[in-house]
Amino acid sequence: MKIARVSTKNGNTYGIAHNGKFVSKEILQKDLGRELPSSTCDFFELITANAKLKAKLISATEKADKAIPIGSARLLPPVDGRPKVICIGLNYKDHAKEQGVRPPEEPVIFMKPYTSIAGPVDAIEYPSYITKLDYEAELGVVIGRRCKAMKEEEVYENIAGYLAFNDVSARDVQFKDGQWTRGKSFDTFAPIGPWVVTTDEIPDPQNLKIMSRVNGEVRQNSNTGNMIFDVKTIVSFVSKVMTLDAGDIIATGTPPGVGVFWKPHPKLLKVGDMVEIEIEKIGSIRNKVVAGKV
Numbered sequence: 001m002k003i004a005r006v007s008t009k010n011g012n013t014y015g016i017a018h019n020g021k022f023v024s025k026e027i028l029q030k031d032l033g034r035e036l037p038s039s040t041c042d043f044f045e046l047i048t049a050n051a052k053l054k055a056k057l058i059s060a061t062e063k064a065d066k067a068i069p070i071g072s073a074r075l076l077p078p079v080d081g082r083p084k085v086i087c088i089g090l091n092y093k094d095h096a097k098e099q100g101v102r103p104p105e106e107p108v109i110f111m112k113p114y115t116s117i118a119g120p121v122d123a124i125e126y127p128s129y130i131t132k133l134d135y136e137a138e139l140g141v142v143i144g145r146r147c148k149a150m151k152e153e154e155v156y157e158n159i160a161g162y163l164a165f166n167d168v169s170a171r172d173v174q175f176k177d178g179q180w181t182r183g184k185s186f187d188t189f190a191p192i193g194p195w196v197v198t199t200d201e202i203p204d205p206q207n208l209k210i211m212s213r214v215n216g217e218v219r220q221n222s223n224t225g226n227m228i229f230d231v232k233t234i235v236s237f238v239s240k241v242m243t244l245d246a247g248d249i250i251a252t253g254t255p256p257g258v259g260v261f262w263k264p265h266p267k268l269l270k271v272g273d274m275v276e277i278e279i280e281k282i283g284s285i286r287n288k289v290v291a292g293k294v
Contacts, residue, residue: 001047001058003161004195005040005080006073014040014078016057017195021067023060031060040196041081041247044160047198048144048246054200077119078163078196079142083247085112085190086238087138087167089180091228091253098261107229107237110180112167112190120193120285124168125292126271127186132171133269133289136254137212137220137277139205140165141231142196143248150239152232158244159235161196162205164277164285165251166212171260171268191277191287192249202281205231209280210255214273219262222255224279 002017006024015024025043029036037043047053061067089108090096096103118124126133144160167184168191174183202208205224212220229237234252238244259267269275269289278284 001054001198001201002195003040003043003078003198004070005076005078007076008068008073012076014043014080016061017070018061020070022070022073023064023067027064027066028057028060031064032056039080040078041083041245044142044196045145045246048160049157051200054198075120075194077117077192078194079117079192079247079249081247082114083249084242084245085114085116085249085251087112087184087251088229088234088253092222092226092255093228094222094226094256095254095258098256103228107234109238109241110184112185115187116185116190118188118191118287120164120191120287122188122191122287123290124191124275124287125186125188126269126289127170127292127294130170130172132260134169134171134259135212135214135219135269135275135277136167136169136258137210137279138165138167138251138254139208139210139224139279140192141205141235141250141252143244143246143250145246146243147239148243150236152236155232155235156199159199160246161198162202162282163192163196164194164279164282165249166191166275166277166285166287167251167254191285193285194283197282208282211278212257213276213278214259214267214269219259219267220255220257224252226255227252
């Protein structure tokens with residue numbers, strides 16, 4: 001099941017994308033005979049580990065006669081509200097190697113603010129005082145319900161699904177500060193989407209092709225099986241640090257091929273570039289780089 005948020009002439013809503021069509025929450029709740037939550041975060045909590053309800057929703061989606069073409073609506077970030085955006089650094093051996101550092105012995109955590117979130121077709125704003133803008137293709141994990149201090153075998157039952165994530169980074173600020181928060185926290189520096197694909201459609205998140213392209217040129221081409229720490233390890237580890245809530249996003253790290261370490265010369269982003277992040281079984285997000293407002 002693909003849970004999407006869209007903007008239409010009638011306003012913003014969420015629903016289910018299926019076979020190129022979008023079925024809104026309003027249509028689904030009529031068919032189900034029950035009211036659905038107003039936010040995707042609450043919806044994630046409702047459906048997580050509820051196979052019967054998922055089956056009813058899928059059936060209602062397939063039968064709906066008022067679906068609209070997904071291309072006729074603007075896709076919004078599929079997670080609403082103010083989720084925590086938790087990122088894992090240096091989680092592919094080849095990415096650590098390309099920057100000449102040793103792989104970590106345990107997951108390295110940093111955070112982005114919720115204000116960095118952008119939709120799957122929104123622009124990436126390039127601040128005027130930044131000189132080295134970069135991309136990072138990542139698999140994002142969306143938490144399905146409040147959880148804390150999970151064992152690894154408990155992780156999947158608390159995940160709502162997965163999305164594509166671009167950890168946009170201002171490398172000049174990142175390297176100047178010596179840590180990652182400011183250089184990765186600018187508005188629009190976390191494009192996500194195009195939807196949240198539920199765990200029943202992706203039973204194994206450790207075998208997904210992951211790619212980035214800039215203006216059609218492949219920059220990163222790897223597989224999530226190359227992670228140092230897998231999804232179970234990461235989510236369990238993070239949950240022992242902080243309580244996780246429905247809708248929280250955990251970005252699981254990027255493979256080699258980022259622009260700043262490209263050989264023989266860096267290939268950093270510039271205004272006008274189109275950046276695409278694609279993950280197998282999830283889909284693509286495509287974000288154009290535009291001049292920033294600051």
